[in-house]
Amino acid sequence: MGRIALSNIVRGAAQYATIGYSVDQSHNGKGYATEAVRQAVAFAFRDAGLHRVRGAVMPDNPASARVLLKAGFRPEGHFLRYLRINGRWADHDIYAITEEDWTAAGRPREGRVHP
Numbered sequence: 001m002g003r004i005a006l007s008n009i010v011r012g013a014a015q016y017a018t019i020g021y022s023v024d025q026s027h028n029g030k031g032y033a034t035e036a037v038r039q040a041v042a043f044a045f046r047d048a049g050l051h052r053v054r055g056a057v058m059p060d061n062p063a064s065a066r067v068l069l070k071a072g073f074r075p076e077g078h079f080l081r082y083l084r085i086n087g088r089w090a091d092h093d094i095y096a097i098t099e100e101d102w103t104a105a106g107r108p109r110e111g112r113v114h115p
Helices: 032-047 062-070 099-104
Strands: 002-010 016-023 052-057 074-085 088-098
Touching (some): 032 062
Antiparallel strands (some): 002 016
């Protein structure tokens, strides 16, 4: 059906990860990606002790940007030639959510996603 990953985890003073996700085309538009992102963010803040999760979206992929916005991320900038995709450097819009944003939106700090 799809995949989701927290990667490029940075500890020390930064405490952040990058989120990546995809859903099989036959399951697009059903909210699965948004729910998966919400669950991964909960894990990042509750279980992994991270402070920030960021995602990168190509500007010609508004559906992916909507996933992040619905999950509470905010736009933070535009990176030129950010990732090499299909042999060429592609621009990306950067979105992020911090633990403070997540908590302010009513997500509990206490408790674990997984026992």
